[in-house]
Amino acid sequence: xxxxxxxxxxxxxxxxxxxxxxxxxxxxxxxxxxxxxxxxxxxxxxxxxxxxxxxxxxxxxxxxxxxxxxxxxxxxxxxxxxxxxxxxxxxxxxxxxxxxxxxxxxxxxxxxxxxxxxxxxxxxxxxxxxxxxxxxxxxxxxxxxxxxxxxxxxxxxxxxxxxxxx
Numbered sequence: 001x002x003x004x005x006x007x008x009x010x011x012x013x014x015x016x017x018x019x020x021x022x023x024x025x026x027x028x029x030x031x032x033x034x035x036x037x038x039x040x041x042x043x044x045x046x047x048x049x050x051x052x053x054x055x056x057x058x059x060x061x062x063x064x065x066x067x068x069x070x071x072x073x074x075x076x077x078x079x080x081x082x083x084x085x086x087x088x089x090x091x092x093x094x095x096x097x098x099x100x101x102x103x104x105x106x107x108x109x110x111x112x113x114x115x116x117x118x119x120x121x122x123x124x125x126x127x128x129x130x131x132x133x134x135x136x137x138x139x140x141x142x143x144x145x146x147x148x149x150x151x152x153x154x155x156x157x158x159x160x161x162x163x164x165x166x
Contacts, residue, residue, distance in 0.1 A: 068114035
């Protein structure tokens with residue numbers, strides 16, 4: 001038995017719409033970096049706030065960023081400690097993986113959730129709906145480039161290639 005008749009395309013309501021937060025023009029202002037972070041966590045903090053996606057943050061979002069970078073710091077420190085002794089003795093003396101690896105991977109799960117909320121990574125940025133304007137050139141920039149290259153005829157490069165290939 002067939003289902004109900006389909007609605008006219010003009011009357012259909014799509015429930016899966018991508019919501020855009022708008023155009024993000026510049027990187028956000030970085031709050032004070034938490035102290036005593038390891039070098040990789042410091043680098044991640046700086047690169048996040050140098051990226052345009054940080055422009056969507058509000059002051060109320062600061063705890064998420066701080067939690068992300070602190071967990072990133074813990075993750076790197078735990079991995080470094082575990083890597084110094086990857087195999088340890090178990091309760092009966094048998095060799096087993098260092099339990100610090102398990103702790104590090106649990107922290108990694110929290111880092112992934114925070115990264116998704118902060119728009120870190122290509123897919124997360126796409127899901128966030130931020131239209132980053134840093135890659136889009138303005139009309140004035142395009143006109144300036146065209147004016148600076150006005151002396152060069154782009155067809156000249158094609159004729160040189162055509163002569164070389166014959």
